[in-house]
Amino acid sequence: MKKQETLRQRDIRTAWxxxxxxxxxxxxxxxxxxxxxxxxxxxxxxxGQIVPTEFVGLSHYFNFIKDPIFWATIKRTLYFTFVSxxxxxxxxxxxxxxxxxxxxxxxxxxxxxxxPWAVPTIVNGFMWRWIYNADYGALNGLLLxxxxxxxxxxxxxxxxxxxxxxxxxxxxxxxxxxxxILQAALATxxxxxxxxxxxxxxxxxxxxxxxxxxxxxxxxxxxxVIRSVEAFRVFDIIYVTTNGGPAFGTxxxxxxxxxxxxxxxxxxxxxxxxxxxxxxxxxxxxxxxRFLYRxxxxx
Amino acid sequence: MRVRRxxxxxxxxxxxxxxxxxxxxxxxxxxxxxxxxxxxxxxSVPIHWIPQNPTLKNYLDILTPGTSTxxxxxxxxxxxxxxxxxxxSVTIIxxxxxxxxxxxxxxxxxxxxxxxxxxxxxxxxxxxxSLIIPLYILAARLRLLNTPxxxxxxxxxxxxxxxxxxxATFFESIPYELEDAARIDGxxxxxxxxxxxxxISTPGIVSTALFVFLTAWxxxxxxxxxxxxxxxxxxPVAIAEFSGRxxxxxxxxxxxxxxxxxPPVLLxxxxxxxxxxxLTAGAVKS
Numbered sequence: 296m297k298k299q300e301t302l303r304q305r306d307i308r309t310a311w312x313x314x315x316x317x318x319x320x321x322x323x324x325x326x327x328x329x330x331x332x333x334x335x336x337x338x339x340x341x342x343g344q345i346v347p348t349e350f351v352g353l354s355h356y357f358n359f360i361k362d363p364i365f366w367a368t369i370k371r372t373l374y375f376t377f378v379s380x381x382x383x384x385x386x387x388x389x390x391x392x393x394x395x396x397x398x399x400x401x402x403x404x405x406x407x408x409x410x411p412w413a414v415p416t417i418v419n420g421f422m423w424r425w426i427y428n429a430d431y432g433a434l435n436g437l438l439l440x441x442x443x444x445x446x447x448x449x450x451x452x453x454x455x456x457x458x459x460x461x462x463x464x465x466x467x468x469x470x471x472x473x474x475x476i477l478q479a480a481l482a483t484x485x486x487x488x489x490x491x492x493x494x495x496x497x498x499x500x501x502x503x504x505x506x507x508x509x510x511x512x513x514x515x516x517x518x519x520v521i522r523s524v525e526a527f528r529v530f531d532i533i534y535v536t537t538n539g540g541p542a543f544g545t546x547x548x549x550x551x552x553x554x555x556x557x558x559x560x561x562x563x564x565x566x567x568x569x570x571x572x573x574x575x576x577x578x579x580x581x582x583x584x585r586f587l588y589r590x591x592x593x594x
Numbered sequence: 595m596r597v598r599r600x601x602x603x604x605x606x607x608x609x610x611x612x613x614x615x616x617x618x619x620x621x622x623x624x625x626x627x628x629x630x631x632x633x634x635x636x637x638s639v640p641i642h643w644i645p646q647n648p649t650l651k652n653y654l655d656i657l658t659p660g661t662s663t664x665x666x667x668x669x670x671x672x673x674x675x676x677x678x679x680x681x682x683s684v685t686i687i688x689x690x691x692x693x694x695x696x697x698x699x700x701x702x703x704x705x706x707x708x709x710x711x712x713x714x715x716x717x718x719x720x721x722x723x724s725l726i727i728p729l730y731i732l733a734a735r736l737r738l739l740n741t742p743x744x745x746x747x748x749x750x751x752x753x754x755x756x757x758x759x760x761x762a763t764f765f766e767s768i769p770y771e772l773e774d775a776a777r778i779d780g781x782x783x784x785x786x787x788x789x790x791x792x793x794i795s796t797p798g799i800v801s802t803a804l805f806v807f808l809t810a811w812x813x814x815x816x817x818x819x820x821x822x823x824x825x826x827x828x829x830p831v832a833i834a835e836f837s838g839r840x841x842x843x844x845x846x847x848x849x850x851x852x853x854x855x856x857p858p859v860l861l862x863x864x865x866x867x868x869x870x871x872x873l874t875a876g877a878v879k880s
Contacts, residue, residue, distance in 0.1 A: 321717065393607065433641065524719060573721055
């Protein structure tokens with residue numbers, strides 16, 4: 296008995312020893328920095344310096360609440376998040392369904408999805424920026440030849456249109472991820488289930504809503520959480536496609552944080568903003584899990 | 595009758611498949627065409643869909659820079675090498691350190707193993723931007739700015755939790771009996787990992803390595819902030835920087851873009867079957 300106790304204790308010690316290197320790295324480069332950022336958000340720093348000088352309490356947070364630029368940025372970020380995630384889910388589900396109906400060439404389609412998924416975000420933004428180019432872009436070239444436009448259009452100079460075109464570029468890269476996840480989940484639904492429903496006279500729409508959709512819920516939830524958290528923090532593709540422009544029309548909350556911190560040198564403001572992003576994404580994940588997660592349909 | 599209906603259905607579905615394939619391939623094809631076009635053709639109006647004088651010069655400029663190559667082309671080769679070094683290092687470190695931790699977390703039941711695993715998932719919610727200021731201060735203090743090492747270290751902040759989580763889900767499915775038998779034979783943890791866990795979960799480890807490599811290759815924000823010389827600049831930073839000024843060497847940019855796409859796309863296509871299993875197990879990179 297006593298020997299077993301010591302064996303167990305030795306096991307625990309070994310386990311901790313094996314986890315320690317990972318734990319130290321993760322604590323050192325995530326937990327410590329995020330706490331420091333949180334603390335920095337209560338301080339003012341002098342221009343160009345990193346060292347906090349003056350304790351200002353919650354005033355950075357209050358300033359944002361009063362700032363119309365902040366709310367306009369939140370609105371744009373939510374627009375980007377909502378529109379891109381909604382389109383990704385609809386298109387992703389559509390493509391997953393299409394692959395699962397096994398039309399000629401479905402394997403080729405499934406393999407093809409991997410390509411846009413694997414393209415690095417920055418290259419994706421660069422590619423679309425080249426397509427949207429006002430003077431030499433392929434979009435202008437194509438639409439002119441088709442007779443849709445009479446002259447080349449500078450696509451990215453109108454804020455709202457620029458935002459929508461960034462969303463299009465983003466979708467090209469992210470729909471495959473949603474489609475692949477949902478397709479894998481669809482493939483696990485037994486055919487007998489739907490055949491039985493069909494025999495009972497269920498229409499294909501009824502079978503989709505009553506059988507497939509509920510069984511897909513866990514996979515949809517995963518895609519939804521991951522994609523909205525990432526869309527809410529979007530930065531890379533905006534940086535390379537529009538650089539926040541025109542006229543701040545594509546500045547999202549992460550981009551504003553970047554500007555505050557690195558362009559304006561407002562470390563305190565930047566820290567407060569980045570902390571708000573963390574809070575929001577955690578809240579988002581919590582809400583989804585709370586309202587969408589149903590243990591009984593979890594396979 | 596039945597056959598005819600299914601044929602019609604297939605034609606219908608095929609007609610839906612075509613626009614999807616066009617949407618996937620059109621942008622990337624245009625990038626490929628641009629990369630073998632001359633500068634004059636890239637800047638021609640009306641647009642030249644098919645280059646009259648296709649050339650590999652843009653690629654050769656990057657891969658074998660001579661005295662006449664542009665700043666853009668010669669920078670690309672260096673940044674490609676940096677990206678490769680950084681992404682490979684992050685992958686190897688995460689697999690080894692993370693694999694050992696994942697084993698301990700799922701196979702050696704001990705207090706706190708469950709909360710630790712959930713905490714790992716929680717780190718995914720932390721945006722990079724909220725880590726950057728303290729990490730910048732740390733990097734400046736350690737004189738690690740503009741070195742690949744600060745990128746390797748900071749990339750571990752997202753790669754390591756993810757690698758541990760993904761490998762933990764794969765290791766969990768290995769039957770305990772195998773391990774117990776080895777234990778009775780007196781094998782220690784290293785031997786168990788090496789002789790049992792690794793051989794059985796090779797697909798899971800390959801899939802994890804693939805995801806980590808792709809995410810590290812993709813990373814932009816840390817690289818943008820921590821590097822401003824060619825000593826450590828990565829491909830995404832070079833592309834973002836040059837794309838702001840098309841005048842420099844637009845044709846080299848296109849070839850650079852294709853070269854930046856090649857490693858992740860080829861890896862993903864070759865190891866295709868590991869991707870779906872990884873997506874469903876960890877569902878992380880997107």
